[in-house]
Amino acid sequence: MVGKIEYSGSLWAMSDTMTKVADPVEGSADKGRIFIRVVRFLGWASIWLGLFLLGFVAHQLFVTTFFAQQNNVALIQEAETSFATVEITEIPYVAPDVAPGGPVLTDPDDVDLPGPVLRVEAAPAEGESFAIIRVPSLDRLVDGWAVVEGVSRRNLKNGVGHMASTPLPGQPGNVVFSGHRTTYGAPFHEFDELVPGDIIEVETALGVHAYEVRETIIVRPTEIWVTQPREGAWLTLTTCNPKFSSRERLVIFAELVAGPNFEAING
């Protein structure tokens, strides 16, 4: 049985019932029309795909950053307001024993001897701006970026997020902050330029806590050991790596070197 390709509107159909042999000239014209339609379709598809990707890049790099910077101004004001109102308490502090699973804090009620006093602020609510991070050696963080409680996607759109399961800045243990590298203001954009010895300042209601960079490593996003408790007082900063990819994590470990609780923790 001889078939012929028939064109009807935008649909092509193979007719099994026709017995007429296809005309070579007519078949060539049909092929030409098909070719033109395919080229036209691919052309328009490329244009729309290009516009879609252009919009995506513009949205991610500029729109999200514009709104994040607007939010950051308001969140820094919110943090500064909270500094004056947040409740601060003082508790006796005894250096923790370090167990294989991490340090164990001594119950303050069990401490009778007078010793170092640790200043502790009330825990912030989820999404609340409670601290400001500054890195004098990085242009983007010289003036500071607000730190909000929690590292959910929504929280990180507003700035740097504090992992709620870790201590607050200036407290013993391992404080963990996460932040965007390329979108939403990209507060951690230049973190690959940090070197050991650089200072990271975190201002809270207690005062300014200064951390000194000790080590920078690159890990997979699932390596949660970097967030686990550590002896002394540490700040761990995590962000995406490399830039424009979330394939890995750039992790910066910094140790407390000055601040309201430094003497109590290290003395």
Next chain:
Amino acid sequence: MRIVRWFNALPGPRVVQVILAFVIFVVAFTALMFVYDWMGNNLLDSGGTIS
């Protein structure tokens, strides 16, 4: 112009067509932003969390 043909194909009088076009634009724009947000978080920058 295809977009004018689409607009004229909307049902109702001119006022209703304008309102419908506006609603369709807002819905499409919101969906586009949602897609961009999802793509950005999953492909470009997830926020750097460890989990």
